[in-house]
Amino acid sequence: MEKPQPSLVTQIGHGLAWSSINSLLLKLGTLAIGIVLARLLAPEQFGVFAVALTVQLVLMSLADLGMTADLVRSADPARLAPTVGTLGLATGAMLTTTLALSAQGLADLLGSPEAGPVIQVMSFSLLMAGAGVVPYAALQRRFAQKELFGIALADFTVSSTLTLMLVLSGYGVMGLAIGRLAAQLVTLVLQFVLSGERIRFGFNRTVAPGVLAFGLPVAGANVLSWALLNVDNVVISRLAGPVALGFYFLAFNVSNWPMSALGQVVRSISIPAFARVASGRSDRSIAAVIGPVWAVSLLAGLMLAVLSAPLVELVYGSRWLPAAAILAWLGIFGALRTLFDLSASYLLARGAAKATLIVQIVWIAGLIPAVLLGMQLSGTTGVAVAHLLAAVLVVCPSYAVALHHCGADLRSLVTRLWPPLAAAIPAGALAVGSMSLTATPLTALIVGGVSGTCIYSLLLFSWFRRQIRDTLAFLPRGDARLDVPDHPGPSLAAPSGGMP
Numbered sequence: 001m002e003k004p005q006p007s008l009v010t011q012i013g014h015g016l017a018w019s020s021i022n023s024l025l026l027k028l029g030t031l032a033i034g035i036v037l038a039r040l041l042a043p044e045q046f047g048v049f050a051v052a053l054t055v056q057l058v059l060m061s062l063a064d065l066g067m068t069a070d071l072v073r074s075a076d077p078a079r080l081a082p083t084v085g086t087l088g089l090a091t092g093a094m095l096t097t098t099l100a101l102s103a104q105g106l107a108d109l110l111g112s113p114e115a116g117p118v119i120q121v122m123s124f125s126l127l128m129a130g131a132g133v134v135p136y137a138a139l140q141r142r143f144a145q146k147e148l149f150g151i152a153l154a155d156f157t158v159s160s161t162l163t164l165m166l167v168l169s170g171y172g173v174m175g176l177a178i179g180r181l182a183a184q185l186v187t188l189v190l191q192f193v194l195s196g197e198r199i200r201f202g203f204n205r206t207v208a209p210g211v212l213a214f215g216l217p218v219a220g221a222n223v224l225s226w227a228l229l230n231v232d233n234v235v236i237s238r239l240a241g242p243v244a245l246g247f248y249f250l251a252f253n254v255s256n257w258p259m260s261a262l263g264q265v266v267r268s269i270s271i272p273a274f275a276r277v278a279s280g281r282s283d284r285s286i287a288a289v290i291g292p293v294w295a296v297s298l299l300a301g302l303m304l305a306v307l308s309a310p311l312v313e314l315v316y317g318s319r320w321l322p323a324a325a326i327l328a329w330l331g332i333f334g335a336l337r338t339l340f341d342l343s344a345s346y347l348l349a350r351g352a353a354k355a356t357l358i359v360q361i362v363w364i365a366g367l368i369p370a371v372l373l374g375m376q377l378s379g380t381t382g383v384a385v386a387h388l389l390a391a392v393l394v395v396c397p398s399y400a401v402a403l404h405h406c407g408a409d410l411r412s413l414v415t416r417l418w419p420p421l422a423a424a425i426p427a428g429a430l431a432v433g434s435m436s437l438t439a440t441p442l443t444a445l446i447v448g449g450v451s452g453t454c455i456y457s458l459l460l461f462s463w464f465r466r467q468i469r470d471t472l473a474f475l476p477r478g479d480a481r482l483d484v485p486d487h488p489g490p491s492l493a494a495p496s497g498g499m500p
Helices: 008-040 043-060 067-073 077-109 113-122 124-131 133-141 145-168 173-195 208-240 242-255 257-276 279-306 308-316 322-349 353-405 410-415 418-435 441-474
Strands: none
Touching (some): 008 145, 043 077, 043 113, 043 124, 043 173, 067 077, 077 124, 077 208, 113 124, 113 173, 124 133, 133 145, 133 173, 145 173, 208 242, 208 353, 242 279, 242 322, 279 308, 279 410, 279 418, 279 441, 308 322, 353 410
């Protein structure tokens, strides 16, 4: 007798549990390694690695041509897999070759010639990213967060161990690149082993157009998204040099803590969950989950912003204090990025790949002049301010329009956003006031963090409980099927609102 499949609620619950464990443990480990490396490496070396990582991340987002999301949401992934595997590997090989040959020229153009060899080494990660599209999508589709946790743990162990060994042996920034490459190779092997996928290649002419029709806008949006998050690195590297970039790079990484922890939990289950919710209930699906996500991410971003100076001094050392003023602005931006990520997941689950791309285009069009102006007016701190202003004034309205065209209930969504914002005002004020009464970074961090978090939690306790109940009540109780077309046609890009 065939074993019954667990309900969607059970799958999501298991996925959230394992994804939360993954984020908590691995982010703590990554934080610890980052602290050690910050004390071993100079800001200039961090800046050199930031240049190489910027180039690699932007191209990495192109390596799967947006096909991971298509496989996750597809009703028949087995039919797509051989074609997707072939396209992914071919794209990765092309990007690796191109980047390896142009590495030194790119490094010179970005104002950091020392980054050339590092970029060349990291270029091979693009080949592995393209090769891993099918097994990674299979794990995500099954909510296999336990397996993904094992893969992430292996990645972290290999990367951190090898990196520290190489840095201590005198390899410097190159040790970071080699460690990253070795860890990705281990990840690729484990993805195939744990997903049960075989290496299959093929090219189905009837499948390929649909795959590319969905994937290319997603890939374009991914590239623009990573470009958005790295255009500041390019500007700072070119205009201020690797030392200034090193301070900014550290501040941006710290501001990523809410996004990388909470965002990973949400992202790992959001696309398959949104895609499997019955279409008649889809207009409230994002509103039903956004309240708890926003409350937690805003608290994290707020505490990073108001406690930036004692946090940086205590954790990384006094030589990194110039990063504190940057982090004060980027902390709130990091919280907003969690909302943007959830919104993009909803749009992709509804088939609105083009809408996602349009938002990214509007974002980068507003951000580039803002970053250039901010750099001229106030250096790296001005760049951080530019990021936050562009997020509030450009990105939030753009996502609101896109979500509305896809049928999301904006009124219900907005009512879940303002209570955390209201609670953040007294929480931030109390944290700042409490810090002023202390004498050391440690006591400032403890007193400010505890007082701000307590008042925020007290103000939102009843509201937060209601949001959790609403989220659980919204999810279907029986088995759920993936009820979306295999590939989006023109109408699927905007199922409710007709967005082109």
